[in-house]
Amino acid sequence: MPMQRRDFLTRMMTGVSVLGATQLNAQWITAPPYIERAGAPHVGKVLAAIQPHADDIALLCAGTVAKLLNEGYTGYMIRATNDDMGDEVGDPGTPGENVYRNEREVDEQTRVLGLKKHFSLQYPNHRMSDVSRNELICRLIFLFRFLKVDTVFCYDPWGHDEENPDHYVLGHCVEAASWMAGRIHDYPEQIAAGFEAQTVKDKYYYARRPEITRVVDISSTVEKKIDANLANMAKGPGGHHGSRLRAQLAKEGKKLPLLGDDDVTADRNYIREFVLEPSRVLGQKYGLQYAEAFHYLGPMANAIETPTRMDEYIRKNAVPLR
Numbered sequence: 594m595p596m597q598r599r600d601f602l603t604r605m606m607t608g609v610s611v612l613g614a615t616q617l618n619a620q621w622i623t624a625p626p627y628i629e630r631a632g633a634p635h636v637g638k639v640l641a642a643i644q645p646h647a648d649d650i651a652l653l654c655a656g657t658v659a660k661l662l663n664e665g666y667t668g669y670m671i672r673a674t675n676d677d678m679g680d681e682v683g684d685p686g687t688p689g690e691n692v693y694r695n696e697r698e699v700d701e702q703t704r705v706l707g708l709k710k711h712f713s714l715q716y717p718n719h720r721m722s723d724v725s726r727n728e729l730i731c732r733l734i735f736l737f738r739f740l741k742v743d744t745v746f747c748y749d750p751w752g753h754d755e756e757n758p759d760h761y762v763l764g765h766c767v768e769a770a771s772w773m774a775g776r777i778h779d780y781p782e783q784i785a786a787g788f789e790a791q792t793v794k795d796k797y798y799y800a801r802r803p804e805i806t807r808v809v810d811i812s813s814t815v816e817k818k819i820d821a822n823l824a825n826m827a828k829g830p831g832g833h834h835g836s837r838l839r840a841q842l843a844k845e846g847k848k849l850p851l852l853g854d855d856d857v858t859a860d861r862n863y864i865r866e867f868v869l870e871p872s873r874v875l876g877q878k879y880g881l882q883y884a885e886a887f888h889y890l891g892p893m894a895n896a897i898e899t900p901t902r903m904d905e906y907i908r909k910n911a912v913p914l915r
C-alpha cells in the first residue's frame with residue numbers, strides 16, 4: 594500500500610532519530626580511549642563478525658570489520674536469529690517474507706564486506722531470552738574451534754540501556770564461548786573429533802555505553818560500510834531510502850543536491866549523510882574522518898592464563914635448592 598507523503602517522511606525521520614538513539618553517542622565517552630589506526634598486520638588471523646540481526650554489523654562495526662580484512666584477516670559472518678520480526682519501514686511484509694529477505698541481504702552483506710561465509714543459527718527474532726544458552730554456547734564453541742577464530746565482534750554483554758534481549762543474550766554467550774572454546778574439558782567430544790581448543794583472544798564489543806575503550810579509524814573503509822548498509826534493505830535505515838526520498842521530492846517538483854541525479858548516488862549519499870552521521874561525529878571528536886567505538890578486551894583480559902608476571906617473579910626470586 595502506498596504511503597502518504599507525510600507518513601513517509603515522518604517514518605524516515607523517525608528511523609533516523611531512532612538510529613541516533615541506538616548508536617553510540619560520542620558524549621558518553623569520558624576517559625580517553627585507545628585510537629586504533631589503519632595498518633596493523635594481521636595475516637593469518639581469523640575474525641567472526643557476530644550479530645543477532647541483519648542490521649547490527651552494518652550499523653555498528655562494518656567499517657572496522659572491513660579494515661581488519663584489509664589488514665590480512667579472514668572473516669566469517671555469524672547471525673543468531675532468523676530476523677522474522679525484521680521488516681522494512683513502509684513495507685512491513687510477513688514474518689515469512691522477512692526471513693527470506695533478511696537471509697538474502699545478509700548473504701549480500703557477507704559478500705560486499707569480503708567475508709567468506711554466512712552461518713545463520715536461526716533462533717526466533719526477539720525470543721532469545723529463553724533459548725538454551727548452553728546450546729548456543731556449544732554451537733559458538735564449535736564454530737570458534739572449526740574456523741580457528743582469533744577475534745570476535747558482538748554486542749557488549751555489559752552495555753547499558755539495552756532494550757533488545759537478543760543483543761545481550763548473544764553477547765553473554767559469545768563472551769562465555771570465547772573463553773570455554775580454549776578449554777579441552779569443555780565439549781571434549783569436539784576435541785576427540787579432531788578440533789583443537791581455541792581461545793578467542795580479541796573481543797571487539799560494539800559498545801553503546803558505558804565502557805568505550807577503543808575508537809577505530811574507519812576512514813579507509815567507509816565505502817565498504819556504505820556497501821553493507823545499502824544491502825541492508827529490509828531492516829536498515831539505509832537501503833533504498835535515498836532513492837525513495839529523491840522520487841518523493843521529484844513528485845513535488847523539488848530535489849536535494851545531496852541526492853544527485855540518479856538512484857545509486859541518492860542511496861549512497863543518503864547513507865553517508867544520515868546513517869553514518871554517528872561515525873562522523875565520533876571521528877571528529879578524535880581528529881578522524883569516520884570512526885567506530887568498542888569496549889575492547891584483548892589477550893591480557895585473561896591475565897590469569899597469561900603467566901608473564903609469574904615468569905618475571907620466578908626469574909627475580911628463584912634461588913638454588915641448596
Ligand SMILES: [Zn+2]
Pocket residue numbers: 645646648649757760
Ligand atoms: Zn539487533
